[in-house]
Amino acid sequence: MNSYEAIVAEDIAHLMEKNTLIPDTHFGGHPGHTTMVAIHYLVDKVKAAWGRKKAASILFLDVEGAFPNAVTKRLIHNLMKW
Secondary structure, eight states: OOHHHHHHHHHHHHHHHHTTOSOTTOOTTOTTOOHHHHHHHHHHHHHHHHHTTOOOOOOOOOHHHHOTTOOHHHHHHHHHHO
């Protein structure tokens, strides 16, 4: 990632945080949501499901890998409408 991309990525992250566009259950690049917080969250959810005799499923998404050429302005526009 070059310096321009890093600046744009930082701006997007700031806007998403400012406008609460990132759910609390999103951990990647979300300030204060460390790997350990994510692991504890997952363990708690799995144990709670087991306590109710249910199964637990987890979905991991690599958005950056899926959309490497996303248009930043359009992405922000779409997120704001969501």
